[in-house]
Structure formats: C-alpha cells, structure tokens
Amino acid sequence: MLRVRSSQGICLGMTKIVSIILSGGAGSRLWPVSRQKCPKPFMEIGGKPLLQHALERAGLVSDDVLIVTNQDHHSLTETLLKKINNILNVTYLLEPMGRNTAPAIALATQYVSQKFGDDTICLVLAADHLISGELAFKSEVQRACGEAKAGNLVVFGVRPTAPETGYGYVEVDTVADHPQPVKSFVEKPDRSTAEKYLAEGRYYWNSGMFCFEAGVMAANMKRDAEDVWGRSKDAFNNALDAGSVIRFQPEQFILQPDISLDYAVMEKAENVSMVPAGFVWSDVGSWDAVADAQPSDENGNAAVGDTIQKFIPIDSQNNYVDSYSHTQKVISTIGVENLVIIDTPDALLVADRGHVQKVKQVVELLRDGDFSQLTELQAVVQRPWGTYATLKHEMNYQVKRVTVARGQQLSLQYHHRRSEHWIVVQGKALVQTGDDVWETSVNDYRYIPVGAKHRLTNIGDDELVLIEVQYGDYLGEDDIVRLEDDYGRI
Numbered sequence: 001m002l003r004v005r006s007s008q009g010i011c012l013g014m015t016k017i018v019s020i021i022l023s024g025g026a027g028s029r030l031w032p033v034s035r036q037k038c039p040k041p042f043m044e045i046g047g048k049p050l051l052q053h054a055l056e057r058a059g060l061v062s063d064d065v066l067i068v069t070n071q072d073h074h075s076l077t078e079t080l081l082k083k084i085n086n087i088l089n090v091t092y093l094l095e096p097m098g099r100n101t102a103p104a105i106a107l108a109t110q111y112v113s114q115k116f117g118d119d120t121i122c123l124v125l126a127a128d129h130l131i132s133g134e135l136a137f138k139s140e141v142q143r144a145c146g147e148a149k150a151g152n153l154v155v156f157g158v159r160p161t162a163p164e165t166g167y168g169y170v171e172v173d174t175v176a177d178h179p180q181p182v183k184s185f186v187e188k189p190d191r192s193t194a195e196k197y198l199a200e201g202r203y204y205w206n207s208g209m210f211c212f213e214a215g216v217m218a219a220n221m222k223r224d225a226e227d228v229w230g231r232s233k234d235a236f237n238n239a240l241d242a243g244s245v246i247r248f249q250p251e252q253f254i255l256q257p258d259i260s261l262d263y264a265v266m267e268k269a270e271n272v273s274m275v276p277a278g279f280v281w282s283d284v285g286s287w288d289a290v291a292d293a294q295p296s297d298e299n300g301n302a303a304v305g306d307t308i309q310k311f312i313p314i315d316s317q318n319n320y321v322d323s324y325s326h327t328q329k330v331i332s333t334i335g336v337e338n339l340v341i342i343d344t345p346d347a348l349l350v351a352d353r354g355h356v357q358k359v360k361q362v363v364e365l366l367r368d369g370d371f372s373q374l375t376e377l378q379a380v381v382q383r384p385w386g387t388y389a390t391l392k393h394e395m396n397y398q399v400k401r402v403t404v405a406r407g408q409q410l411s412l413q414y415h416h417r418r419s420e421h422w423i424v425v426q427g428k429a430l431v432q433t434g435d436d437v438w439e440t441s442v443n444d445y446r447y448i449p450v451g452a453k454h455r456l457t458n459i460g461d462d463e464l465v466l467i468e469v470q471y472g473d474y475l476g477e478d479d480i481v482r483l484e485d486d487y488g489r490i
Contacts, residue, residue: 016120017145019058020108023051023069023077023127024098028363028375029286029356032347033324037377041127042076045284045293051077051127052084058125059088060134061141066111067127068093068104071247075384075487096250102225102264103256105210106232109217111246118215121145126208126283130293133279144211144275147179152273153220153266154211155182157204158281163194166285166357168206168262170274175201182272185262204274207281210261217265225264231256245488287340287349287356291320301333318353324379345379345389377477384487385410386463397471402456404429404464409457411485418472418479420448425467428460453483 027040034040041051058065069077071094081090093107105124112120123141131137144154157170169186185206189197197203221229235252257264266272282289296302300318303311311321312332321331323343331341340356342349351359367375380389385408392399404410404427412432422431422445429440432455433448439459440446448454450472458464472479482490 015145015149016064016116017062017141018064018066018112018116018120018122019062020066020068020105020112020122020124021051021054021058021127022101022104022124023054023067023073024095024104025128026375027128028360030284030290031359031363032342032344032349032374033322033378035375035378037072038076038382039073040284041073042080042382043128043284045130045290048084049080050130050284051080053130054125054127055081055084055086055088057131057137058123060138061123062088064089064091064116066091066093066108068095068108069127070095070098074245075489076382078487079382079384090244092245094245094247096248096253098258099253099256100258101208101261102221102228102259103232103235105217105261106221106225106228107236107248109214109221110233110236113214113218116214118213118218120214121148122210122212122214122217124208124210128284129207129209130282130284131279136277136279140275140278141211143179147273147275148211148213148216151216152212152271153216153269154179154273154275155266156207156209156211156277156281157274158207158277160194160198160203160205163191163198164205165189165191165194167283169197169203170206171203172274173202177276177278179273179275182266182274185267204276205281206262207277208283210266211275216271220265220269220271224268225259228257228259228264287320287342287351287359288353290322291340291353294320320353347374347379384408388468391467393475396473396475397469398475400468400470402466402468404456404458404466406458406461406463409486410455411480411482411487411489412453412455413480413482414451414453415472415479416451416481417474418470419450420454421469421471422446422448422456423467425465427458427462427464429464429466430457430459431455432457455484 023041025039026036027034030040033043042049065088067077067090074092074094109122112122147154155170165188168188170182171184171186172180172182235248238249238252240247284290291302294302294304301313301316303321310330313319314334316333317337319333319339321341323329323331338353340351340353363375366372380387386404388400388402390398390400424440424442424444431438431440431446434452
C-alpha cells in the first residue's frame with residue numbers, strides 16, 4: 001500500500017485516499033459566461049477558477065487526483081494546472097462525450113482498484129463547488145473515511161438554510177451532527193415540499209460528494225448497476241493509456257447508460273451513510289448563488305473585478321453586476337433592486353434574482369435557433385497556446401484578435417475553405433507558410449492562402465498579439481486540419 005505524505009494527506013493507518021474530481025457539464029444556468037467549450041469549472045469565483053478551488057481542496061486530503069472530464073477540456077485543464085504550479089499527482093480520464101456521474105465514477109473506481117487496490121478510499125468531489133472551512137472539510141473527510149472503512153457508501157449532506165428547489169435531498173431519521181444511515185434520496189422538490197423538508201430538519205441537501213472504498217463501490221455496481229459496470233469495464237479495457245492521460249474510444253463509451261450515481265447505485269444500496277457537512281457549501285448553480293458568494297456594499301450591491309470601479313448604483317439594492325467585456329464600459333443602475341446583470345462582449349443578461357434558474361431556458365432557445373454559437377464558445381476563447389477573440393463576423397469573413405503566450409506555438413495546420421491574413425501588433429513571431437519561414441515583428445503582414453500548411457510561433461520575450469482576417473465560404477473551427485501539434489490534439 002502507498003501512504004500519503006502527512007504534510008498533505010489524511011491517512012487512516014495505511015489506507016490511501018484518492019480524490020476524484022468530476023469536471024463535466026456545461027453549467028448552462030451560468031450563461032453567458034459558462035459555455036460548452038469553456039464551462040463552469042473554469043469560471044473565476046473569489047479570484048480563481050472553480051476547478052482550482054477543487055484541486056486545492058483535494059490537496060488537503062490526498063496526493064493523487066483523478067480528473068474526469070471531457071476530452072475537449074483537457075488542454076484547458078492542463079493550462080490551468082501549469083499556471084497554478086500544481087504539485088499533485090494528476091491523472092486524466094478523458095470522456096469523448098458526457099454520460100453522467102455513474103459511468104464516470106465507475107471508470108474512476110476501476111482505475112483506482114487496478115492501480116492502488118480495492119481497499120483504497122475514493123473521495124468524489126465536484127469541480128464546480130465552493131466550500132469554505134478548511135479544517136471542517138478535513139474533519140468531515142476523516143469521518144467519512146471511517147464510515148467507508150466500515151463498508152459504507154458515504155454521501156455528504158448539507159443542512160438546508162432555505163427551501164431550495166434546485167437541489168436533491170437526503171432523508172435521515174434524526175437531526176444530528178454524527179453520521180447516520182440514509183433512509184431515502186429525494187429528487188428536486190417543489191416549493192411547498194421544500195418548505196416541509198426545511199421545517200422537519202431530517203432532510204439534507206445532497207451535495208453530490210461521496211466517499212467509499214473502491215472495492216465496496218465495485219461490489220454495489222456489479223449487483224445494482226450491472227449494465228453501468230459492464231459497459232464501463234469494456235470502455236476501460238479498450239482505452240488508450242498514455243500514463244497520466246487515459247482516453248476512451250467513442251464507440252465503446254457511447255454504449256454506457258446516461259444515469260446518475262444516485263439513480264444507479266445509491267438509492268438501491270442498503271449500506272449508505274450520510275455525513276453531515278460542518279463546512280459551508282454551495283454548488284454555485286445559479287447567478288444568485290454567485291452573487292451570494294461575493295462581498296456587497298451597505299445596500300447589498302455586489303460587483304467583482306474591474307467591474308467594481310465601473311459600477312455606479314443609485315437608489316439601488318441587492319443587485320449583482322459583473323462585466324467580462326474587458327472594456328472601459330461603465331454600468332450604472334438607478335432605482336432598481338434584485339437584479340443580476342452579466343455583461344460579455346457578445347451577450348448581455350439582465351435577470352431578476354428570483355428567476356435566474358430560467359437562464360437555462362435562454363440557452364435552450366439559443367441552441368435551437370440561429371445563435372447556437374453563443375452557447376458554444378466565449379467571446380474570448382481559451383486555447384493551450386493563448387486566446388482568441390472574434391471582433392467581427394460576417395457571412396464570408398471574420399476578424400480575430402489572437403494572443404500567443406511566450407514560448408508557445410499553434411499547430412502546423414491548413415484549411416480547406418478559408419485564407420488568412422495576419423498583422424502583428426505586438427511581439428515577435430516565426431511564421432511558416434508552406435516550406436517558407438519568416439521572422440515577423442510589429443507592423444509586418446503575412447498572407448496564408450487556402451490549403452497552405454502554416455504555423456505561428458511566439459519567439460519574443462512577451463505575449464504575441466496579431467490581428468487575423470479570415471476570408472472564405474466557411475469559417476468554422478472544424479475547418480482545421482492539424483499535421484503537428486504540441487498539445488496532443490491530432
């Protein structure tokens with residue numbers, strides 16, 4: 001058995017703890033910031049992305065971390081880990097598509113069993129939660145590990161502070177501070193039912209955080225979720241294993257049932273225990289929750305980042321304003337209350353705080369209409385080499401601002417249906433077009449014909465910035481044929 005270092009890990013005898021971070025889902029209720037290609041875990045709350053919060057939380061109790069995420073988010077995640085100088089032992093399980101929490105946890109459980117043994121403790125965390133109270137978190141994990149060593153599947157329950165209709169609930173016998181058996185799992189209730197749960201006190205919010213021995217979860221899945229376990233085993237056995245990166249084949253992965261762990265296992269199992277959380281928890285599932293996580297002024301108004309200096313509230317109460325436009329735009333409110341105002345370069349959201357759960361409906365309408373791109377990519381798109389922002393988009397041309405970080409380069413690639421024009425406005429670049437290579441600096445121009453292989457490399461000491469004009473009958477990101485790539489995207 002491996003033993004975690006006492007400086008970072010909690011250890012019960014010789015028992016190892018592995019943290020499993022589930023980093024999937026689009027977080028559509030946090031549109032227009034959270035989008036499919038850059039979802040909720042990468043949103044900054046409290047000055048850093050939610051995924052960073054999760055990694056720091058995992059590091060309190062374990063040295064080894066599994067991140068289960070969509071393969072499209074791998075480069076984003078790796079870029080984040082490099083920025084924060086991550087010291088944890090991170091392994092990626094890359095899903096070609098989302099299949100809910102039961103298949104994700106089944107895959108993670110199989111990995112842990114094979115590498116560390118069936119008696120290894122698995123601590124399942126979400127990449128998009130906020131938790132405060134470091135000592136309380138470590139203490140509750142310690143209690144959960146004790147329950148797991150006794151052969152239980154453990155869920156962390158959060159004592160409700162309001163009749164919340166957006167959470168599932170866990171029912172127990174009594175109101176107590178100690179672990180106790182779970183009587184039932186309850187789906188998201190209506191308002192009157194939620195008020196009843198709050199009054200009774202025996203119902204806790206289901207945090208979606210779990211703790212169990214790998215072998216115990218495997219046994220429960222084999223008995224109660226045989227289809228999930230069998231399909232995930234097939235996917236695992238046919239995976240492409242590159243050490244710290246495990247990629248699953250789409251043809252096997254798609255056969256897995258789309259089902260949550262609660263439905264597949266927890267509601268059927270008789271060995272389920274709830275540990276009441278002694279820490280403050282939020283799943284940051286809506287803009288109202290984001291607003292509550294921010295400091296406010298004497299009138300309850302809150303703003304974050306640069307927005308603080310550009311927000312002028314007059315006769316206004318309990319409003320939350322956030323601007324992602326990166327401009328000098330001033331936002332002022334007069335005589336309004338309980339509003340959420342989210343400003344991005346390509347979308348503006350104004351909502352009553354009591355109706356922010358309906359943001360998901362906006363996303364659905366956009367996805368089914370002519371503006372589906374607004375649900376996919378942010379106006380400023382993160383890439384492993386830097387960023388790009390679309391400044392202008394028309395039928396046959398678009399203009400982008402492209403930034404390339406120091407020492408980074410784009411893939412060697414070509415396009416079937418568009419040409420490109422590059423003007424460097426900051427820094428120094430090495431530009432390859434066909435077999436020709438040029439060193440390019442500020443105010444230089446390069447033309448990339450349709451079908452020409454090309455590459456851009458930052459060779460300067462600072463960030464490289466260029467203006468790119470694309471021209472063609474199709475301008476989608478899927479018209480990129482990569483020949484060489486530093487980030488494994490071929």
